[in-house]
Amino acid sequence: MEYIEGTMDAADRARIGQHVSACVECSSTLANLSAWHEAIASEGDRLRAAMDAQPLDTERMLRECLQRITAELPAPGRSVSEALAALRALLAPIFGQGTVTAAVNQALRRTGLAVSALSASNWLVFIKAFSAVISEICGIAAGRLADLAGISLGSSLLAGGQA
Numbered sequence: 001m002e003y004i005e006g007t008m009d010a011a012d013r014a015r016i017g018q019h020v021s022a023c024v025e026c027s028s029t030l031a032n033l034s035a036w037h038e039a040i041a042s043e044g045d046r047l048r049a050a051m052d053a054q055p056l057d058t059e060r061m062l063r064e065c066l067q068r069i070t071a072e073l074p075a076p077g078r079s080v081s082e083a084l085a086a087l088r089a090l091l092a093p094i095f096g097q098g099t100v101t102a103a104v105n106q107a108l109r110r111t112g113l114a115v116s117a118l119s120a121s122n123w124l125v126f127i128k129a130f131s132a133v134i135s136e137i138c139g140i141a142a143g144r145l146a147d148l149a150g151i152s153l154g155s156s157l158l159a160g161g162q163a
Helices: 010-022 024-049 055-072 080-095 097-111 123-138 140-160
Strands: none
Touching: 010 024, 024 080, 080 097, 080 123, 080 140, 097 123, 123 140
Protein backbone atom coordinates (compact mmCIF):
# COMPACT_ATOMS: atom_id res chain seq x y z
CA MET A 1 0.00 0.00 0.00
CA GLU A 2 2.93 2.36 0.60
CA TYR A 3 3.79 2.00 -3.09
CA ILE A 4 0.24 2.92 -4.15
CA GLU A 5 -0.06 5.75 -1.62
CA GLY A 6 3.33 7.18 -2.65
CA THR A 7 4.74 7.07 0.87
CA MET A 8 7.60 4.69 0.06
CA ASP A 9 11.16 5.98 -0.26
CA ALA A 10 12.41 6.59 -3.81
CA ALA A 11 14.88 3.68 -3.94
CA ASP A 12 12.30 1.09 -2.87
CA ARG A 13 9.71 2.64 -5.17
CA ALA A 14 12.09 2.40 -8.15
CA ARG A 15 12.99 -1.21 -7.31
CA ILE A 16 9.35 -2.26 -7.03
CA GLY A 17 8.38 -0.28 -10.14
CA GLN A 18 11.06 -2.06 -12.13
CA HIS A 19 9.83 -5.46 -10.93
CA VAL A 20 6.17 -4.63 -11.60
CA SER A 21 6.96 -3.51 -15.13
CA ALA A 22 8.54 -6.91 -15.86
CA CYS A 23 6.13 -9.17 -13.95
CA VAL A 24 2.66 -9.72 -15.43
CA GLU A 25 1.20 -11.15 -12.22
CA CYS A 26 2.47 -8.30 -10.04
CA SER A 27 1.38 -5.74 -12.63
CA SER A 28 -2.14 -7.16 -12.55
CA THR A 29 -2.16 -7.24 -8.73
CA LEU A 30 -0.97 -3.63 -8.59
CA ALA A 31 -3.68 -2.55 -11.05
CA ASN A 32 -6.35 -4.28 -8.94
CA LEU A 33 -5.04 -2.81 -5.68
CA SER A 34 -4.84 0.66 -7.23
CA ALA A 35 -8.45 0.46 -8.39
CA TRP A 36 -9.51 -0.82 -4.98
CA HIS A 37 -7.60 1.97 -3.20
CA GLU A 38 -9.10 4.66 -5.46
CA ALA A 39 -12.65 3.39 -4.91
CA ILE A 40 -12.24 3.33 -1.15
CA ALA A 41 -10.55 6.74 -1.05
CA SER A 42 -13.37 8.16 -3.19
CA GLU A 43 -15.93 6.88 -0.71
CA GLY A 44 -13.86 8.36 2.12
CA ASP A 45 -13.92 11.72 0.33
CA ARG A 46 -17.70 11.44 0.04
CA LEU A 47 -17.98 10.78 3.77
CA ARG A 48 -15.63 13.67 4.57
CA ALA A 49 -17.86 16.04 2.62
CA ALA A 50 -20.84 14.85 4.66
CA MET A 51 -19.25 15.11 8.11
CA ASP A 52 -21.52 18.01 9.09
CA ALA A 53 -24.53 15.69 8.80
CA GLN A 54 -26.38 14.37 11.81
CA PRO A 55 -24.87 11.21 13.39
CA LEU A 56 -27.63 8.92 12.08
CA ASP A 57 -27.16 10.34 8.57
CA THR A 58 -23.40 9.83 8.85
CA GLU A 59 -23.87 6.20 9.90
CA ARG A 60 -26.32 5.66 7.03
CA MET A 61 -23.87 7.20 4.57
CA LEU A 62 -21.05 5.01 5.92
CA ARG A 63 -23.19 1.89 5.45
CA GLU A 64 -24.03 3.02 1.89
CA CYS A 65 -20.34 3.69 1.14
CA LEU A 66 -19.35 0.27 2.43
CA GLN A 67 -22.12 -1.37 0.39
CA ARG A 68 -20.86 0.38 -2.77
CA ILE A 69 -17.29 -0.69 -2.00
CA THR A 70 -18.38 -4.29 -1.42
CA ALA A 71 -20.46 -4.33 -4.62
CA GLU A 72 -17.54 -2.98 -6.64
CA LEU A 73 -14.78 -4.86 -4.84
CA PRO A 74 -16.14 -8.04 -3.21
CA ALA A 75 -14.61 -8.99 0.12
CA PRO A 76 -14.60 -12.82 0.15
CA GLY A 77 -11.11 -13.95 0.96
CA ARG A 78 -10.03 -10.49 2.14
CA SER A 79 -6.91 -10.76 4.26
CA VAL A 80 -6.32 -8.86 7.49
CA SER A 81 -3.73 -6.68 5.75
CA GLU A 82 -6.29 -5.85 3.03
CA ALA A 83 -8.92 -5.01 5.65
CA LEU A 84 -6.41 -2.75 7.43
CA ALA A 85 -5.45 -1.08 4.15
CA ALA A 86 -9.14 -0.54 3.35
CA LEU A 87 -9.72 0.95 6.80
CA ARG A 88 -6.81 3.36 6.30
CA ALA A 89 -7.92 4.33 2.79
CA LEU A 90 -11.53 4.89 3.83
CA LEU A 91 -10.80 6.94 6.95
CA ALA A 92 -7.73 8.94 5.83
CA PRO A 93 -9.79 11.47 3.83
CA ILE A 94 -12.00 11.99 6.88
CA PHE A 95 -9.50 12.17 9.74
CA GLY A 96 -6.24 12.73 7.85
CA GLN A 97 -3.63 10.16 6.94
CA GLY A 98 -1.39 11.14 9.88
CA THR A 99 -4.21 10.77 12.38
CA VAL A 100 -5.23 7.37 11.02
CA THR A 101 -1.62 6.15 11.01
CA ALA A 102 -1.07 7.38 14.57
CA ALA A 103 -4.36 5.80 15.70
CA VAL A 104 -3.43 2.44 14.12
CA ASN A 105 -0.02 2.53 15.80
CA GLN A 106 -1.49 3.50 19.18
CA ALA A 107 -4.18 0.80 18.92
CA LEU A 108 -1.49 -1.78 18.19
CA ARG A 109 0.48 -0.61 21.26
CA ARG A 110 -2.64 -0.72 23.47
CA THR A 111 -3.48 -4.24 22.37
CA GLY A 112 0.13 -5.44 22.49
CA LEU A 113 -0.13 -6.58 18.87
CA ALA A 114 2.15 -6.14 15.90
CA VAL A 115 0.64 -5.61 12.45
CA SER A 116 1.89 -9.07 11.51
CA ALA A 117 -0.01 -10.53 14.50
CA LEU A 118 -3.40 -9.10 13.47
CA SER A 119 -5.82 -11.90 12.63
CA ALA A 120 -9.52 -12.58 12.29
CA SER A 121 -9.58 -13.65 15.94
CA ASN A 122 -8.20 -10.36 17.28
CA TRP A 123 -9.52 -7.92 14.64
CA LEU A 124 -12.42 -6.72 16.82
CA VAL A 125 -10.10 -6.14 19.80
CA PHE A 126 -7.87 -4.05 17.54
CA ILE A 127 -10.88 -2.13 16.13
CA LYS A 128 -12.19 -1.32 19.62
CA ALA A 129 -8.76 0.09 20.56
CA PHE A 130 -8.53 1.95 17.22
CA SER A 131 -11.97 3.53 17.59
CA ALA A 132 -11.15 4.51 21.19
CA VAL A 133 -8.03 6.33 19.99
CA ILE A 134 -10.00 8.07 17.22
CA SER A 135 -12.61 9.08 19.86
CA GLU A 136 -9.90 10.59 22.04
CA ILE A 137 -8.45 12.57 19.13
CA CYS A 138 -11.53 13.50 17.09
CA GLY A 139 -14.53 12.99 19.36
CA ILE A 140 -17.11 10.33 20.15
CA ALA A 141 -18.96 10.55 16.81
CA ALA A 142 -15.68 10.06 14.95
CA GLY A 143 -14.87 7.05 17.13
CA ARG A 144 -18.28 5.56 16.35
CA LEU A 145 -17.66 6.07 12.63
CA ALA A 146 -14.24 4.37 12.92
CA ASP A 147 -15.83 1.50 14.86
CA LEU A 148 -18.56 0.96 12.26
CA ALA A 149 -16.04 1.05 9.40
CA GLY A 150 -13.69 -1.39 11.14
CA ILE A 151 -16.43 -3.84 12.05
CA SER A 152 -17.87 -3.75 8.55
CA LEU A 153 -14.51 -4.13 6.80
CA GLY A 154 -13.59 -6.98 9.12
CA SER A 155 -16.88 -8.85 8.76
CA SER A 156 -15.54 -10.99 5.91
CA LEU A 157 -12.55 -11.91 8.08
CA LEU A 158 -14.83 -13.18 10.80
CA ALA A 159 -17.07 -15.01 8.34
CA GLY A 160 -14.20 -16.52 6.39
CA GLY A 161 -11.80 -17.08 9.27
CA GLN A 162 -8.98 -15.31 7.42
CA ALA A 163 -5.72 -14.86 9.27
